[in-house]
Amino acid sequence: MRSRMFKLMLALMVAVMLVPVISAQAATNLTANNITNSSVTLNWTLQSGETTVQINKNGVYQATIAGSTYVATGLSTCTSYTFDVIGSGTFGSLSKTVTTAGCPTAPVITYSATWSQINLSWTASNAVSYEILRNDNHVNTVTGTSTTITTNPSLAEKITIIAKNSTGQTASSTVWVSTPQYTGSVSGTAYGQVKLNAFLRNSDSLYSQSIYIELYRNGTWVSETIVTLNAGQSLTGTYTLATGQPYDNYTAQIHSPKVAAYSLSLTGQY
Incomplete structure (x- = not known):
């Protein structure tokens, strides 16, 4: 009987030794509150x-706290930090990553377009300047919230607006804007040979393009004239x-x- 009891106790001891040690957490309910541009308040519940508990920031010791609150100060704007709440002995640790306030938000862009210009406006927060890109090329930088x-x-134009805060962090938004074809008109009193004076410019650098001119007399169609320009060509002319x-x-x-x-101007004479 004693031998059996000894064997049972030995077996229990071996089983206990084989069970891994599970460390209790140092704390629970770790939260980040009152986040500003330069500070954050950590709260937790002690076990x-x-x-x-010991507080580390990005792996560097900060303080030992006998309580459940720690206020981290002197932080940088719009920067991520990882805080560890570490227990002593067999108590484990908790971690939380926090980003301070002051990050710029991505601009919300509205626009309208004509054949010759794009009118842009936008809203954003925590930004002091805005860089404007057209087809990924810098156009200008403005401090207001609109530009032309x-x-x-x-054309199909890719427009990107990059919002930048006071410490250089950025957020951006992109829209695609389609511009309409050219349309224009000119009116005047004329007679005999009715002529159009105009400066014409082909914005297509690869292909010849035509412009179509329809003449009306008091709303009644009279004629159509087509002028073709070579790729990238500009010219001033008088067209009958x-x-x-x-x-x-x-x-x-x-x-x-x-x-x-x-x-544009219309002239006419015999």
């Missing part, structure tokens, strides 16, 4: 039998739209996918 970008007809016309009011309606017209 039974635990009286003090000069563009060309019939109609001949033998009576003295009256005329309007030239002009449109093109890529060619824009400037300095």
